[in-house]
Amino acid sequence: MAKLTSRSEDYSKWYNELVVKADLAENSGVRGCMVIKPYGYAIWEKMRDELDRMFKETGHQNAYFPIFIPKSYFEAEEKNAEGFAKECAVVTHYRLKNDPENPGKLIVDPEAKLEEELIVRPTSEAIIWSTYKNWIQSYRDLPILINQWANVVRWEMRTRLFLRTAEFLWQEGHTAHATKQEAVEETEKMLEVYADFAERFMAVPVIKGIKTPSERFAGAEETYCIEAMMQDGKALQAGTSHFLGQNFAEAFDVKFTNKEGKMEHAWATSWGVSTRLMGALIMAHSDDHGLVLPPTLAPIQVVIVPIFKGEEQLNQINEVAFELQGKLKAKGISVKYDNDDQNKPGWKFAEYELKGVPVRIAMGARDLENKTVEIARRDNLTKEVRPLENIENYIEELLKTIQNDIYNKALSFRAENITEVNSYEEFKKVLEEKGGFISAHWDGTAEEEEQIKNETKATIRCIPLDAKAEEGVSLISGRPSNRRAIFAKAY
Amino acid sequence: MAKLTSRSEDYSKWYNELVVKADLAENSGVRGCMVIKPYGYAIWEKMRDELDRMFKETGHQNAYFPIFIPKSYFEAEEKNAEGFAKECAVVTHYRLKNDPENPGKLIVDPEAKLEEELIVRPTSEAIIWSTYKNWIQSYRDLPILINQWANVVRWEMRTRLFLRTAEFLWQEGHTAHATKQEAVEETEKMLEVYADFAERFMAVPVIKGIKTPSERFAGAEETYCIEAMMQDGKALQAGTSHFLGQNFAEAFDVKFTNKEGKMEHAWATSWGVSTRLMGALIMAHSDDHGLVLPPTLAPIQVVIVPIFKGEEQLNQINEVAFELQGKLKAKGISVKYDNDDQNKPGWKFAEYELKGVPVRIAMGARDLENKTVEIARRDNLTKEVRPLENIENYIEELLKTIQNDIYNKALSFRAENITEVNSYEEFKKVLEEKGGFISAHWDGTAEEEEQIKNETKATIRCIPLDAKAEEGVSLISGRPSNRRAIFAKAY
Numbered sequence: 001m002a003k004l005t006s007r008s009e010d011y012s013k014w015y016n017e018l019v020v021k022a023d024l025a026e027n028s029g030v031r032g033c034m035v036i037k038p039y040g041y042a043i044w045e046k047m048r049d050e051l052d053r054m055f056k057e058t059g060h061q062n063a064y065f066p067i068f069i070p071k072s073y074f075e076a077e078e079k080n081a082e083g084f085a086k087e088c089a090v091v092t093h094y095r096l097k098n099d100p101e102n103p104g105k106l107i108v109d110p111e112a113k114l115e116e117e118l119i120v121r122p123t124s125e126a127i128i129w130s131t132y133k134n135w136i137q138s139y140r141d142l143p144i145l146i147n148q149w150a151n152v153v154r155w156e157m158r159t160r161l162f163l164r165t166a167e168f169l170w171q172e173g174h175t176a177h178a179t180k181q182e183a184v185e186e187t188e189k190m191l192e193v194y195a196d197f198a199e200r201f202m203a204v205p206v207i208k209g210i211k212t213p214s215e216r217f218a219g220a221e222e223t224y225c226i227e228a229m230m231q232d233g234k235a236l237q238a239g240t241s242h243f244l245g246q247n248f249a250e251a252f253d254v255k256f257t258n259k260e261g262k263m264e265h266a267w268a269t270s271w272g273v274s275t276r277l278m279g280a281l282i283m284a285h286s287d288d289h290g291l292v293l294p295p296t297l298a299p300i301q302v303v304i305v306p307i308f309k310g311e312e313q314l315n316q317i318n319e320v321a322f323e324l325q326g327k328l329k330a331k332g333i334s335v336k337y338d339n340d341d342q343n344k345p346g347w348k349f350a351e352y353e354l355k356g357v358p359v360r361i362a363m364g365a366r367d368l369e370n371k372t373v374e375i376a377r378r379d380n381l382t383k384e385v386r387p388l389e390n391i392e393n394y395i396e397e398l399l400k401t402i403q404n405d406i407y408n409k410a411l412s413f414r415a416e417n418i419t420e421v422n423s424y425e426e427f428k429k430v431l432e433e434k435g436g437f438i439s440a441h442w443d444g445t446a447e448e449e450e451q452i453k454n455e456t457k458a459t460i461r462c463i464p465l466d467a468k469a470e471e472g473v474s475l476i477s478g479r480p481s482n483r484r485a486i487f488a489k490a491y
Numbered sequence: 492m493a494k495l496t497s498r499s500e501d502y503s504k505w506y507n508e509l510v511v512k513a514d515l516a517e518n519s520g521v522r523g524c525m526v527i528k529p530y531g532y533a534i535w536e537k538m539r540d541e542l543d544r545m546f547k548e549t550g551h552q553n554a555y556f557p558i559f560i561p562k563s564y565f566e567a568e569e570k571n572a573e574g575f576a577k578e579c580a581v582v583t584h585y586r587l588k589n590d591p592e593n594p595g596k597l598i599v600d601p602e603a604k605l606e607e608e609l610i611v612r613p614t615s616e617a618i619i620w621s622t623y624k625n626w627i628q629s630y631r632d633l634p635i636l637i638n639q640w641a642n643v644v645r646w647e648m649r650t651r652l653f654l655r656t657a658e659f660l661w662q663e664g665h666t667a668h669a670t671k672q673e674a675v676e677e678t679e680k681m682l683e684v685y686a687d688f689a690e691r692f693m694a695v696p697v698i699k700g701i702k703t704p705s706e707r708f709a710g711a712e713e714t715y716c717i718e719a720m721m722q723d724g725k726a727l728q729a730g731t732s733h734f735l736g737q738n739f740a741e742a743f744d745v746k747f748t749n750k751e752g753k754m755e756h757a758w759a760t761s762w763g764v765s766t767r768l769m770g771a772l773i774m775a776h777s778d779d780h781g782l783v784l785p786p787t788l789a790p791i792q793v794v795i796v797p798i799f800k801g802e803e804q805l806n807q808i809n810e811v812a813f814e815l816q817g818k819l820k821a822k823g824i825s826v827k828y829d830n831d832d833q834n835k836p837g838w839k840f841a842e843y844e845l846k847g848v849p850v851r852i853a854m855g856a857r858d859l860e861n862k863t864v865e866i867a868r869r870d871n872l873t874k875e876v877r878p879l880e881n882i883e884n885y886i887e888e889l890l891k892t893i894q895n896d897i898y899n900k901a902l903s904f905r906a907e908n909i910t911e912v913n914s915y916e917e918f919k920k921v922l923e924e925k926g927g928f929i930s931a932h933w934d935g936t937a938e939e940e941e942q943i944k945n946e947t948k949a950t951i952r953c954i955p956l957d958a959k960a961e962e963g964v965s966l967i968s969g970r971p972s973n974r975r976a977i978f979a980k981a982y
Contacts, residue, residue: 026625028556028557028622029561029564029618029621029622030559030560030561030618033557033558033559034557035555035556035622036554036555037554038552038637041552041554041555042552042553045553061532061533062529062532062533062536063526063527063528063529063532064526064527064532064660065519065526066519066521066524066525066526066658067524067611067642067644067658068521068524068580069521070520070521071587071597073520074587074597075595075596075597078595081587081597085587085597086586086587086588087585087586088585088586088587089559089582089585089609090582090583090584090585090587090599091580091581091582091611092581092582092583092584092599093581093583094578094579094580094581094646095578095579095646096562096565096572096576096577096579096581096608096610097577104566104569105566106562106565106566106572108581108583108608117587117599118521119587120582120611127520127521130520131519131520131526134517140833146529150642151558151641151642155585155586167557167559169555
């Protein structure tokens, strides 16, 4: 197995190689579309199941809406169309036929042209709100709290596995409410769910904030986001929650009779996270040996590797290993015993390091004699020899420790790489020499935001929800500002 | 709530009304595409989770492949293209733009025409085998046992909710093997999984069999199926498992070095079930009052309805009901306590009958005095009054009884509606007067099969795997036959 390119050598190349070598995903023969391989999909499934549980706990139900959206639906909400309907996959025909001039070849049947083109959903507000129109008559029909797990397509020109692909998997929540306040509360509640998920399960600390108007979701009144720092100091938007006001209700004429008997447009939210989270998970923790997975999302949490010469030794180790495997499984720990005799222990060690298995237990003949095992942690690459007796309890605790340590490591890294600056000169110097997130005053205008972006490639990631009031002057215009925004280069 | 059309009056109308009134699904604004509503989706989720568990137990892993398939991939496997690539959604462009002549309108940008058209997958053999080409070099890479949960699109002209829709949800297993025998065994194993799921979870008895050549999957060497009988006597194909031979390996040049060091094409299977199973579930058990759901797949297994006058009585009932709810939940039973005071008990009774909740517990003031509850079974509409004490144990057993009873009722119905006939006259008479499945001899030719189909609309559903050897003569040609096939009109 050829070594990975190191992060310091070429971070971008390291990421691309890691995704492929760790069997997470690969590019397909279809431009911009990826194949998510079983190991990658198993991690995504764990994310999905956990998020799904959290959505249900907060009162949401799943449903499924059509993948196609008639072109005219996009015309109803101008901003949304401007943001999404332009670069998309357009279905214009519904039949192929044999090419009369080239036997064995297929051509589009010109007689099977659709009257109205269909767009493969880039996001589902339009199709869902056109449906809600029939579901909502009275305040008694509200709230509607629906989530959808689905694939979506956006015609991206430059794609990267998980981070930006033409087709990706995601969930999109679409809720309808009787009051503005309730919709805003829902938007904020789901941001909390995302932040909680990112921190407790992905072990990725996030900054909760709101987007500037120019970075808002197309059609939203306010976009909330969680922003995570990758190991190269760049930001990755890990989830967004949008307060959509009455924009979609107006576009699709969704009115209800309120408690006072008056007709009113419904209030909307939408919120989503996608397979992009896989990119965040990989880039936040992994190292030059391969993936580092937090135990809560690792498809295999513990691997047991026997070190043996000959069948007799293997049989002896098998007995002990199977028993330990059983004890760990009884604790709900996912454990693999790899006693395949085709590959050497060293090969297996490297393989499970590459795959990010949090704990490796090695068992040799001497361990058997001494009633010990060797335990290796993937996150910090430390090893220790411990007594076999009750080792399952130790492992159970160790997995929690590793989860916390991975989170804390990412948190320290972030703390070291957020810099407060008070002048544009300092801003540019820090961005170039140190990178990371920069906390700075901004005058609130799109002009200053745009100028900074054009000159430095750094964008305003968010205005943190917990930003404290602080008088200052903005970087370029020198206008007064009362709190800091977070700037960074971003994925 | 208006009553359902009865099954005897108009079976087809009854089904369509039931699907909509029970909040399972509805037609969308997109031709042929349905919206699966939360209650319907919750049933599908339970099916999916159970099947997923069964697939993983039999060694399969999930993965995800692109939704788009380049047109040329279909040209590689001629039969598959013939069967699937013709009536499909064709993506020809990747951009819309503002219509310069009609402000607010969008048009397809003629400059954004794809070099090669993309087909929205109707099934994924082509894209998956084009990927397997890179994954398979040696017999050590085999078997590959992969499943995908996905949406697929087939341009159906006449659609019906769940039974036949342009877009539907399904799973598709795609496996690759080193030997023919192993692939055949896999095909048969997955048929067993489907049959087991249908019978134990859906409570729908199925006939396992093989399809005739003319009913085979496009590109398969052998198609195995499970066929279920609906209450109108018609057949519904509930799942298929295909032995694909080396057809796709040849089409996509997937070769491996076998144990003897020789290059060989891999052997393939594919197998799938879809949201069509929802249609089977509904039509197999439901009655004129609404859905009848087997407890294993019911999103709500037990509903508790209080019968009260005034708040004081409600408070007293609440106390007992919440305690009972807790005890049932502790047993893993999904239970809803509906103490909403907007709707009358009679309305609630009808509503939960419509939704197919297997067990309804009613609690009134007199029940409180007598320490009893009234228990109503949805499947046979019987009621009984029982002591409240330890009622949770009784309910737990009752749910199992109901599951068995629903299955046995369907089994008896099927037994009564399979008729053995020995002449074409008898065949036509039984089909017209009684309907159901007809067991008859067939000469094995496509001609006779076709003639019967054209003259009676009955098709050969399958040749049952357990058909016993029996000498006979075929219906029309009078040629000798050594076992019976199952004929029926079908969905």
